[in-house]
Amino acid sequence: MEHELLRNLRKKVATEKYPFIKKKPPEGLRGKLIIDMAKCIGCGLCVFDCPAGAIEMIGKGTAADLKVYLDRCHFCGQCAESCPSKCIVYSTEFELANFDKKNLTIEFKRKL
Numbered sequence: 409m410e411h412e413l414l415r416n417l418r419k420k421v422a423t424e425k426y427p428f429i430k431k432k433p434p435e436g437l438r439g440k441l442i443i444d445m446a447k448c449i450g451c452g453l454c455v456f457d458c459p460a461g462a463i464e465m466i467g468k469g470t471a472a473d474l475k476v477y478l479d480r481c482h483f484c485g486q487c488a489e490s491c492p493s494k495c496i497v498y499s500t501e502f503e504l505a506n507f508d509k510k511n512l513t514i515e516f517k518r519k520l
Contacts, residue, residue, distance in 0.1 A: 433500040438483040440501040441476050443516040447495035448474070454487035454496060463487060471518065478504055478512040 424431070433439070450472040455463045462480035466473045488496040506512055 433502065437500050437502060438485055438498040440478065440499045440504060441481065441514070442497050442499050443474055444495040445516050445518045447493045449493050451492060453490045453492065457486050457490040459484065459486060473518060474516045476514045476516070478514065479509055
């Protein structure tokens with residue numbers, strides 16, 4: 409038992425010093441959604457194809473705004489895949505934990 413303890417004391421630390429030292433997120437990470445409302449044509453395919461029901465369209469057509477519920481989102485990428493105008497992308501921001509559920513709702517509004 410002592411032999412094993414001494415042997416392990418000489419080894420490097422196996423754990424990360426997260427959150428104090430953060431690594432760069434890997435390529436293709438699906439983090440927080442970003443929707444470019446200038447490109448959005450208001451077709452509603454993102455709302456229709458979202459398996460979690462995490463996207464809501466407020467209004468109709470090119471005047472519609474979008475509301476995304478991150479607490480429901482599975483980060484599957486189906487909305488971005490089905491968007492014909494490619495206005496939905498994923499950021500690399502993945503630290504989305506929050507104490508207030510209201511902070512997990514993002515509204516994307518059109519500029520008038």
